Amino acid sequence: MSDKTPDVEKNRLGQRMKRYAQVGSGVGGLAAKVAGQRVFGMTPDNDKTARELKQALGGLKGPIMKVAQMLATVPDAVPAEFAIELSELQSAAPPMGWPFVKRRMRAELGAGWEARFENFEREAAAAASLGQVHRAVSLEGRPLAAKLQYPDMQSAVEADLNQLGIVFSIHRRLDQTVDTREIYAEIRARLVEELDYAREAAHMRLYADIFKSEPRIAVPEVIDDLSTKRLLTMNWLDGQPILKFREHKLAERNAIAEVMFIAWWNPFNRFGVIHGDPHLGNYTVRKDLGINLLDYGCIRIFPPAFVEGVVELYRALEADDRERTAEAYRRWGFANLSNELVDVLNVWARFIYAPMLDNRVRSIADGVSPSEYGRKEAFGVHQALKKLGPVTPPREFVFMDRAAIGLGGVFLHLGAELNFHRLFNEAIEGFDVAKLGKRQAAALKKAGVPAPA
Numbered sequence: 053m054s055d056k057t058p059d060v061e062k063n064r065l066g067q068r069m070k071r072y073a074q075v076g077s078g079v080g081g082l083a084a085k086v087a088g089q090r091v092f093g094m095t096p097d098n099d100k101t102a103r104e105l106k107q108a109l110g111g112l113k114g115p116i117m118k119v120a121q122m123l124a125t126v127p128d129a130v131p132a133e134f135a136i137e138l139s140e141l142q143s144a145a146p147p148m149g150w151p152f153v154k155r156r157m158r159a160e161l162g163a164g165w166e167a168r169f170e171n172f173e174r175e176a177a178a179a180a181s182l183g184q185v186h187r188a189v190s191l192e193g194r195p196l197a198a199k200l201q202y203p204d205m206q207s208a209v210e211a212d213l214n215q216l217g218i219v220f221s222i223h224r225r226l227d228q229t230v231d232t233r234e235i236y237a238e239i240r241a242r243l244v245e246e247l248d249y250a251r252e253a254a255h256m257r258l259y260a261d262i263f264k265s266e267p268r269i270a271v272p273e274v275i276d277d278l279s280t281k282r283l284l285t286m287n288w289l290d291g292q293p294i295l296k297f298r299e300h301k302l303a304e305r306n307a308i309a310e311v312m313f314i315a316w317w318n319p320f321n322r323f324g325v326i327h328g329d330p331h332l333g334n335y336t337v338r339k340d341l342g343i344n345l346l347d348y349g350c351i352r353i354f355p356p357a358f359v360e361g362v363v364e365l366y367r368a369l370e371a372d373d374r375e376r377t378a379e380a381y382r383r384w385g386f387a388n389l390s391n392e393l394v395d396v397l398n399v400w401a402r403f404i405y406a407p408m409l410d411n412r413v414r415s416i417a418d419g420v421s422p423s424e425y426g427r428k429e430a431f432g433v434h435q436a437l438k439k440l441g442p443v444t445p446p447r448e449f450v451f452m453d454r455a456a457i458g459l460g461g462v463f464l465h466l467g468a469e470l471n472f473h474r475l476f477n478e479a480i481e482g483f484d485v486a487k488l489g490k491r492q493a494a495a496l497k498k499a500g501v502p503a504p505a
Contacts, residue, residue, distance in 0.1 A: 147176035147184045148202065156200055160283040168278060172198070178333075182246060182349075187288060195288035196275065205247055205282075213240050229437045231444040238447040242328065246349035249284040251502055255348035256286070258499035259327075262319050268311045268342040289344035291336025298465060307341045309468030313475050315345050316459050321479045324359045324492045328352040328451035332462070352451040353496070356489040357383055362452070363483050366476070369398070369405055377401070385446025393443065396436040403429040404456050407472035416463035416472070 148156065153174070157165045166172060169188045176184040183201040190196055202208075216236065245251055253274040260271040272286035279285050297308060312335070320326045327334070329350040336344045361383030368376035378394045386397070402409075407416050437443055463470075 147179040148200075150174045153186070153200065156203065157283070160200070160280045161278065169196070180333075183282075188285070190275070190278075196278075197272070197286050197288045198278070199249070199284040199286075201247070201249065201282040209243055209247060213243065216240075229434055229442060231442045234444055234447045235450050238450040241447075242350050242352070242451065248281055249279065250281045252284055252348045253279060254499050254501040255351040258323075258325065258351075258495060258501055259319065259345065259348065261495060261499060262323060262325075263315075263345075266314070268340075269315050270338070270342065270344045272344075272346065289336065289338075289346070291338050291344045294332055294335060294337055294343075294462065295465060297337055298467065302467070302469065304341055305466040306468050306470055308337055308343065309463050309466050309470055310475065311341070311343050312459065312462055313470070313472070314479075315343060316455060317476065317479045320354070320359065321363070321483065322488065322491065323495050324354045324356055324488055326352050326354070326451065326455050328455055329458075331458075332465070350451070352448075352455075353492075353501070354448055354452070356485050356492060358385070358448045358452075359488060360483075360485040363480050365401060366405055366408065366480070369402060370409060374398070384449060387444070390440070392436075393440055396433055396440065399429055399436070400433045404453070408476035409473065411471070411473040413469055413471050415467065415469050416460050 153176075157172075161168060168191070170191050170193060171189040173187045175186075177187045177197070178185045182205055183199055186198045186200065188196040188198050216239070253276070256271055256274050260273065263269045263271060270289055272289055275285040275287070294308065297305060315335075316327060327345065327348070327350070329347060331347075334345070334347045336346065338344060361380045364383065365377055365380035368374075368380055374391070374394060377398055378389050378391075381389055381394065381397060386393075407414065407418070410418075
């Protein structure tokens with residue numbers, strides 16, 4: 053993998069200032085308005101403020117859109133009213149036109165780049181927040197997907213992350229229940245990582261090795277000589293969007309859901325890594341009901357002790373042992389744990405773990421409508437935390453929770469009915485934190501994955 057991109061792709065002050073002006077005018081004014089309401093003893097209208105925030109962000113594309121949608125899926129990162137509005141933002145950016153694409157490809161692969169493909173489609177097959185994907189064919193006739201990053205994304209990400217601090221300041225003025233500093237640090241680290249396609253290629257190699265003996269899960273193969281830090285070329289995997297299977301027979305939907313469970317939890321329990329982006333576009337379903345696991349920009353690597361804490365919390369809840377749950381939270385990184393705080397955290401933990409604790413075939417929501425899934429528990433936890441003072445979730449908690457909720461959303465869309473208890477216990481059978489640490493270190497080294505930020 054090479055990096056021929058010239059200096060114009062670096063983090064440029066001029067581009068950052070332009071982006072500050074775009075994002076900051078709406079968001080900054082909104083922050084000032086909320087601050088003024090607090091100063092004069094007024095109670096901000098969360099619903100109205102959330103609508104205004106969506107309007108301020110709605111005309112923008114790029115990283116800020118990805119951040120906004122990310123916040124909508126992280127519990128308590130922003131008020132519930134904000135999450136509802138932010139979740140409606142469109143993450144897709146308008147694709148670059150062909151003249152633009154040609155310049156970008158020349159910057160990545162050099163003059164004569166087209167001769168390195170049998171065919172390269174001019175129209176993008178998909179466009180997202182940070183880049184777009186083109187279908188292509190190799191000189192050997194192999195179908196390819198070329199993921200090309202938009203220009204000046206490093207500058208845009210830096211500017212948008214700084215503006216994210218303003219969004220969090222709005223949240224702190226509205227509600228001080230959850231200290232969001234670690235949430236912000238985690239989102240910053242993961243989004244910066246997503247800009248590095250060389251890192252994403254290493255993540256692909258890691259997952260290909262993890263699932264080399266699992267025929268139901270396909271991972272794209274990186275084409276190294278056609279990839280750079282801002283161009284990622286891989287083989288094309290044919291499949292259908294998962295939502296197209298919602299009306300299929302229950303047995304087929306269950307088969308897809310079971311593979312999805314394995315794709316998320318087995319890497320976590322055996323290697324301490326998790327696919328941190330639960331977006332429905334990040335996987336497709338094959339004719340044999342296996343899945344193609346796509347987009348490896350947001351892979352979270354966890355310390356083995358954190359994974360041990362997740363397994364230990366499950367065992368503690370299973371035994372209904374409060375002190376044991378408290379120790380699990382300490383391993384996660386929660387501090388200043390009182391009995392009252394442990395009880396509150398257990399409300400949310402029992403909701404997340406409920407399907408795995410229940411040894412029977414069931415739906416993920418078990419009779420609760422998708423629109424109400426988790427709302428009662430989240431509201432109760434939030435109200436209780438208000439009385440106990442601010443709590444600071446550890447960084448690792450952010451994408452762990454996000455992945456769990458995202459996967460639950462997949463099961464809800466499919467209407468799957470599985471024995472989640474059996475699947476989870478199979479995943480953690482024989483868990484040994486020392487062995488996990490050695491296995492993780494060997495796998496990361498083999499795939500060439502850099503140390504996480």
